[in-house]
């Protein structure tokens with residue numbers, strides 16, 4: 573199998589403008605910067621997408637994202653930043669090694685883009701939100717996980733037994 577370009581960066585076989593490195597996480601500037609300080613954060617282990625990352629490795633990974641976000645504001649004088657990660661080919665992922673983009677945004681930029689601009693509203697979907705919630709909350713999916721034994725008790729008074737298995741849920745509005 574041809575080794576991925578980010579694994580080669582981790583091994584030092586390809587140079588990169590590193591801005592952070594620890595045992596598990598590496599961050600470097602994107603070679604195609606969308607703005608000054610555009611950084612890519614990756615786990616050193618090869619995980620194709622976010623789905624594959626063990627949960628206990630997420631805190632370290634996103635802790636670095638947070639820290640670099642802070643540096644971007646404090647040291648580069650950015651006024652904000654976008655975080656984005658393409659997961660899967662259909663989402664536009666090019667390098668098949670999970671990476672999280674941090675794109676600083678500056679006051680003097682003519683236009684300010686967010687996800688709202690990247691993904692225009694599909695009006696026809698507004699009527700189907702309840703259906704989507706139902707679908708997302710379905711149990712018995714391909715990879716249903718067991719709830720951890722130390723799970724904190726939920727605060728809801730009335731709860732059906734099958735709902736207790738859920739580790740997360742949507743807040744009622």
Ligand SMILES: [Zn+2]
Nearest residue numbers: 576579618669
């Ligand atoms: Zn890789």
